[in-house]
Amino acid sequence: QTNHGGTRVGFYRSTCPRVESIVQSAVQSAVRANPTIAPGLLRMFFHDCFVNGCDASILIEGASTEKAAGPNSLLRGFEVIDAAKSQLESACPGVVSCADIVALAARDSVVQTGGRSWQVPLGRRDGLVSQASDTANLPAFNDPISVQIKKFADKGLNTQDLVTLVGGHTIGTSACVLFSYRLYNFNNTNGPDPDINQAFLPQLRALCPEGGDGFRRVALDTGSVNSFGSSFYENLRNGRGVIESDAKLWSDRRTQRFVQRFLGGSGQTGSRFNAEFGRAMVKMGNIEVKTGRQGEIRRVCTATN
Ligand code: HEM
Numbered sequence: 497q498t499n500h501g502g503t504r505v506g507f508y509r510s511t512c513p514r515v516e517s518i519v520q521s522a523v524q525s526a527v528r529a530n531p532t533i534a535p536g537l538l539r540m541f542f543h544d545c546f547v548n549g550c551d552a553s554i555l556i557e558g559a560s561t562e563k564a565a566g567p568n569s570l571l572r573g574f575e576v577i578d579a580a581k582s583q584l585e586s587a588c589p590g591v592v593s594c595a596d597i598v599a600l601a602a603r604d605s606v607v608q609t610g611g612r613s614w615q616v617p618l619g620r621r622d623g624l625v626s627q628a629s630d631t632a633n634l635p636a637f638n639d640p641i642s643v644q645i646k647k648f649a650d651k652g653l654n655t656q657d658l659v660t661l662v663g664g665h666t667i668g669t670s671a672c673v674l675f676s677y678r679l680y681n682f683n684n685t686n687g688p689d690p691d692i693n694q695a696f697l698p699q700l701r702a703l704c705p706e707g708g709d710g711f712r713r714v715a716l717d718t719g720s721v722n723s724f725g726s727s728f729y730e731n732l733r734n735g736r737g738v739i740e741s742d743a744k745l746w747s748d749r750r751t752q753r754f755v756q757r758f759l760g761g762s763g764q765t766g767s768r769f770n771a772e773f774g775r776a777m778v779k780m781g782n783i784e785v786k787t788g789r790q791g792e793i794r795r796v797c798t799a800t801n
């Protein structure tokens with residue numbers, strides 16, 4: 497099998513042959529009961545990989561761990577990882593890392609929402625460190641494109657990978673508190689962010705009224721919140737990006753040309769996005785991975801051994 501910088505497809509073939517079906521069924525039943533779990537698990541993988549590599553550092557519980565940090569406060573789906581882990585500990589004790597469960601659950605969430613599947617290279621080991629302060633390098637909702645490009649480049653991902661991976665926003669939602677500043681008094685202009693489509697603005701204002709509930713949630717990909725596909729990029733072109741960092745992918749020429757590649761409306765461009773998303777996820781999934789004798793295989797995902 498192809499080796500991806502230490503991880504490989506089929507890593508548990510002899511030691512835990514049911515690993516993929518166990519994770520898949522845990523994700524499937526959770527998403528059927530609550531569709532918002534799928535985007536939660538996809539985002540969890542991104543936030544794990546960008547901080548100390550894909551090592552399940554995101555799962556550690558405690559007062560000043562990554563999980564307790566601001567940028568991770570709205571993550572969801574942790575209970576699905578725990579459920580899969582406890583089944584795996586019965587089937588093949590001490591074998592499957594929590595980091596690999598997070599990677600598989602992200603892939604399964606994409607498939608569960610209608611995206612195309614890909615093979616997930618495995619063999620990650622679980623990290624021993626999780627510190628809230630390390631989450632500062634996660635991209636933020638108001639990062640300029642130059643900062644987004646830099647944060648991805650620091651992880652070995654190029655501008656095309658950035659535009660492709662942010663396509664994960666084709667599913668899921670954002671809290672009003674993270675974008676309503678664009679709707680009313682953007683940068684002290686007393687008006688909205690000019691990048692927002694005129695017809696879209698009243699819709700967003702109705703969903704997030706001034707002084708309203710900041711935790712109310714709004715689809716990142718209007719019209720297609722539970723369905724994985726390239727419609728997110730159509731929305732970006734049409735001034736219907738919800739968070740500022742997404743809207744800028746269209747207004748900045750460095751990223752617009754990659755958004756353009758996913759446009760067109762025909763089946764072919766949708767298929768291009770689906771194929772490239774899987775490839776980019778494999779690449780992201782190899783950020784700073786621990787393999788071999790590094791790290792450990794946790795007994796429970798919420799704490800080091
Ligand atoms: C520049 C990079 C990125 C920025 C600034 C960013 C920012 C955000 C923000 C602000 C939210 C709303 C969070 C909330 O209110 O709960 C969000 C949600 C989400 N992000 Fe990203 N993101 C980025 C890249 C990615 C990547 C690479 C992925 C996955 C491949 C991803 C997957 C998601 C998903 C699925 C959601 C919805 C979560 C849910 O519904 O619970 N994001 N992102």
Ligand SMILES: [Ca+2]
Nearest residue numbers: 544547549553
């Ligand atoms: Ca991590």
